[in-house]
Amino acid sequence: MPVSPRRQKLSWLALAVTVAGPLFLSACATPPPASDPDALADFRETNDPLEPTNRVFYAVNNGIDKVVLRPLAIGYRAVLPETVRSHTHNVLVNLGTPVQLFNDMLEARPRRAGDSLMRLLLNTTVGVGGVFDVASDLGWPDHDSDGGITLALWGIPNGPYLFLPIFGPSSPREATGMGVDYVVNPLSWIGRGPTVDALGYSKTGLSALDARAAVLDDLDKITSQALDPYATIRSLYRQRRASQIDTVREGDQATVPAWFSSVAPAASPATPVGATKP
Amino acid sequence: MNPEFETAPQPMLNDLTRRSLLGSAFIALAALPLTRAAQAQPAEQAAVFIEKTVRELTAAVNSGNSTKDKASALQTIIDRAVDVNSVGRFCLGRFWRLASPAEQAEYIDLFHRVLVQNITGKVGDYQGVSITLVRTVPREDGVAVTTTVTRPNSAPSRVDWLVNAESGELRIVDVIAEGTSLRLTQRNDYASYLSRNNNSVRALIDALKQQAATG
Numbered sequence: 001m002p003v004s005p006r007r008q009k010l011s012w013l014a015l016a017v018t019v020a021g022p023l024f025l026s027a028c029a030t031p032p033p034a035s036d037p038d039a040l041a042d043f044r045e046t047n048d049p050l051e052p053t054n055r056v057f058y059a060v061n062n063g064i065d066k067v068v069l070r071p072l073a074i075g076y077r078a079v080l081p082e083t084v085r086s087h088t089h090n091v092l093v094n095l096g097t098p099v100q101l102f103n104d105m106l107e108a109r110p111r112r113a114g115d116s117l118m119r120l121l122l123n124t125t126v127g128v129g130g131v132f133d134v135a136s137d138l139g140w141p142d143h144d145s146d147g148g149i150t151l152a153l154w155g156i157p158n159g160p161y162l163f164l165p166i167f168g169p170s171s172p173r174e175a176t177g178m179g180v181d182y183v184v185n186p187l188s189w190i191g192r193g194p195t196v197d198a199l200g201y202s203k204t205g206l207s208a209l210d211a212r213a214a215v216l217d218d219l220d221k222i223t224s225q226a227l228d229p230y231a232t233i234r235s236l237y238r239q240r241r242a243s244q245i246d247t248v249r250e251g252d253q254a255t256v257p258a259w260f261s262s263v264a265p266a267a268s269p270a271t272p273v274g275a276t277k278p
Numbered sequence: 279m280n281p282e283f284e285t286a287p288q289p290m291l292n293d294l295t296r297r298s299l300l301g302s303a304f305i306a307l308a309a310l311p312l313t314r315a316a317q318a319q320p321a322e323q324a325a326v327f328i329e330k331t332v333r334e335l336t337a338a339v340n341s342g343n344s345t346k347d348k349a350s351a352l353q354t355i356i357d358r359a360v361d362v363n364s365v366g367r368f369c370l371g372r373f374w375r376l377a378s379p380a381e382q383a384e385y386i387d388l389f390h391r392v393l394v395q396n397i398t399g400k401v402g403d404y405q406g407v408s409i410t411l412v413r414t415v416p417r418e419d420g421v422a423v424t425t426t427v428t429r430p431n432s433a434p435s436r437v438d439w440l441v442n443a444e445s446g447e448l449r450i451v452d453v454i455a456e457g458t459s460l461r462l463t464q465r466n467d468y469a470s471y472l473s474r475n476n477n478s479v480r481a482l483i484d485a486l487k488q489q490a491a492t493g
Contacts, residue, residue, distance in 0.1 A: 231470030243457020
């Protein structure tokens with residue numbers, strides 16, 4: 001039996017379980033009594049009705065992280081020089097650019113879609129398969145664009161906080177966006193056979209390492225300085241996503257690129273601050 | 279985006295020097311009706327204040343001094359530039375009113391120590407940092423001064439410094455890194471800790487004591 005379809009089935013199952021799981025397990029947090037309006041307002045603002053379940057998954061993820069992912073990320077950072085790691089990061093970013101482009105278009109952000117398209121074309125060719133991020137230097141910067149942001153711009157409400165096994169902080173909207181991104185990603189569907197599978201697993205593993213290594217110091221700092229790391233991560237995650245969404249929403253770059261009227265394309269891409277994530 | 283910013287004249291300021299800042303502000307002021315000019319004043323002051331503070335910060339962090347000297351220089355700057363009382367009160371949220379005056383005083387003292395400790399403890403990590411001012415945005419609770427912070431081997435990041443004069447002098451009341459407000463994050467952390475410890479401010483004070491002792 002070929003491995004690939006089974007792998008895809010498993011991926012789907014994993015996705016379905018992670019998204020729907022918490023909803024079925026839902027041990028709900030008890031809201032404070034109506035006699036304490038301040039506490040009730042806090043409870044509503046926190047919007048984490050599944051907190052007990054979420055905390056279980058948070059503990060599980062932390063356990064996995066402690067014995068597997070964090071040591072691997074430390075090793076990854078210790079063994080490979082910065083140059084290799086940043087080039088690996090570039091390749092992974094480049095592999096994600098088609099999905100980014102797709103979302104730019106669904107977000108109705110033509111300039112950003114243009115940036116993504118140029119990034120994909122330039123970095124894949126001149127940048128040797130994405131190893132070098134030449135597009136950023138030429139004025140086509142990387143930016144945040146994914147299914148979660150797209151759904152937010154379409155007016156879909158975020159819903160309560162979810163802490164998913166493996167994936168971490170999320171919400172119904174974010175999880176849906178993530179699922180859509182998986183489905184529309186050509187890499188999820190291209191090819192069959194052991195080589196493609198091996199490459200797929202390598203990419204997943206590397207992405208995890210790359211992402212984990214990038215937040216090593218920050219996450220260590222949070223867990224050592226916060227009184228309740230779960231709540232701190234919840235707060236940081238929500239604020240960060242809201243800020244990314246606002247950036248896209250307000251990102252009203254002119255349709256004519258900044259370099260069009262100036263002489264050199266490499267001249268500073270004069271976008272409003274906040275419109276691009278450098 | 280703050281709707282005020284659309285109309286308020288906030289010049290884009292890159293690679294800012296004090297002179298160019300004052301120059302731009304002057305031009306902006308000259309172009310305005312008087313009512314607008316009155317609004318632009320605090321923004322200009324905030325930009326000058328932050329420009330001075332980040333210059334001191336980067337000088338302290340990038341100096342060739344020992345880590346200990348750097349930390350004490352950093353503490354001096356924090357004490358002078360940050361409205362610790364206001365930040366501490368914000369972080370306690372609704373529990374500030376529930377705390378007794380003695381608890382409030384003890385909390386603020388501990389909060390101050392932990393804050394300084396958390397910032398100065400990582401002073402080595404900031405080596406090589408450079409900060410440029412980008413623009414100012416008036417907000418309800420003060421003026422946000424947007425800067426770009428560049429550290430070696432990492433992508434530049436956007437940091438907003440929220441400044442107001444509620445304490446009588448211009449002071450920093452929040453730092454917003456890539457859209458995440460440090461004081462709001464801290465408030466959520468404390469609120470969650472409190473809700474899991476019977477809403478007891480005493481429990482929070484004890485936890486802070488432990489942090490201050492171990493840090």
